[in-house]
Amino acid sequence: MLVGLLVGLFYWWKLGRDEHWDEIALFDVFFLSLFIFLLVGRLAYVVLHWSDLGTIYRYFAFLTYPGIAYGWGIFGSMIGAIGFVREKDWDLWKALDVLVIVIAIIILFGSIGAVLNGSNPGKVVSWGMNYPGLEGKYIPVDLWGVIWGIISFVVVARVRKNFRFYSWYKGEASLAKDGLASLSFGALIGVYYLVRAFIDDSLLMVGKIPLIGIFGLGLLVLASYFIYARSGVTIKWDLLKSKFSLIIKRRSKRRGGSL
Numbered sequence: 001m002l003v004g005l006l007v008g009l010f011y012w013w014k015l016g017r018d019e020h021w022d023e024i025a026l027f028d029v030f031f032l033s034l035f036i037f038l039l040v041g042r043l044a045y046v047v048l049h050w051s052d053l054g055t056i057y058r059y060f061a062f063l064t065y066p067g068i069a070y071g072w073g074i075f076g077s078m079i080g081a082i083g084f085v086r087e088k089d090w091d092l093w094k095a096l097d098v099l100v101i102v103i104a105i106i107i108l109f110g111s112i113g114a115v116l117n118g119s120n121p122g123k124v125v126s127w128g129m130n131y132p133g134l135e136g137k138y139i140p141v142d143l144w145g146v147i148w149g150i151i152s153f154v155v156v157a158r159v160r161k162n163f164r165f166y167s168w169y170k171g172e173a174s175l176a177k178d179g180l181a182s183l184s185f186g187a188l189i190g191v192y193y194l195v196r197a198f199i200d201d202s203l204l205m206v207g208k209i210p211l212i213g214i215f216g217l218g219l220l221v222l223a224s225y226f227i228y229a230r231s232g233v234t235i236k237w238d239l240l241k242s243k244f245s246l247i248i249k250r251r252s253k254r255r256g257g258s259l
Contacts, residue, residue: 004109005034008102015098021090029084030102033077041073070110074103093179097160100185104156108149114142122199139199144192152188156181173232183227190220 009030016026045067046059058065078099085095114120121131121138128137160181163169170176193216197203203210 001106001110001113004106007109008105011105012098012102015101019090019094019098022088025084025088029081029088032084033081036080037073037077038068040076041068041070044069044072070107074107078103091178093177093182096182097156097178097180100156100182101153101160104149104153104185107145108153111142111145111149115140115146117142123201141196141200144195144199148188148192148195152185155188156185159184168233169227169231171232172234176232177230179230180227183223183230186223187220187227190216190218190223192216194220 012030013023013026017023042062046053048069049067053059053065081095081099082092085092118129118131120141121129121134122141123139124136125139126137129140129143131138163178163180164176166176166180169180193212197210197213197216200210203212205211206214
């Protein structure tokens with residue numbers, strides 16, 4: 001995590017400087033977001049493991065009884081960063097496009113550490129990894145986090161750099177809007193949770209469906225919608241309707257009937 005934070009800080013500073021943002025403010029945003037990540041992540045972990053920790057001392061004994069709910073921590077840090085960015089009057093979508101690159105880097109290195117730690121086995125399989133103290137082989141959930149982190153970093157970094165040249169995104173607009181990288185990252189998070197719903201057997205369930213699977217699908221659909229909404233593509237519904245009506249009429253004539 002420390003390596004990931006240092007590499008992420010370098011990218012945040014470098015890309016922010018390219019956008020001509022104040023360097024002191026860049027460091028302020030980063031360390032404020034880090035503090036919020038630790039605070040929110042720890043509080044969420046305590047709430048989710050209230051009975052396991054047992055005493056008030058253990059709630060605050062971060063080093064003796066470690067634990068962070070990373071998803072909630074990242075969500076809280078993003079909210080804090082957005083508030084700071086708006087206060088500094090930076091372009092919000094440009095800042096988000098940089099921020100998701102940093103988050104992908106931190107998740108990648110954090111997942112590598114989690115794999116080495118061996119603390120998050122998934123479902124029992126015949127071809128998986130052996131975990132200390134457990135019999136059988138398991139799907140390494142955090143290995144999926146490593147693979148996802150690599151893919152996400154490559155995708156969002158490339159999209160942020162080249163989105164202005166994507167004709168499918170620019171559409172009929174004169175200028176492609178910022179935000180494609182951050183929205184793509186949101187869609188990738190949806191994919192992450194969808195895959196994890198199939199490989200992790202320690203999840204909250206809604207009936208027989210993992211809750212994070214529902215969340216992942218919803219996030220994927222929502223991010224896809226916003227990508228379309230911010231693009232310059234316009235669907236010509238009247239043209240589609242006329243073409244659909246023409247297809248129906250042709251099929252009706254072939255069958256010798258009418259609709």
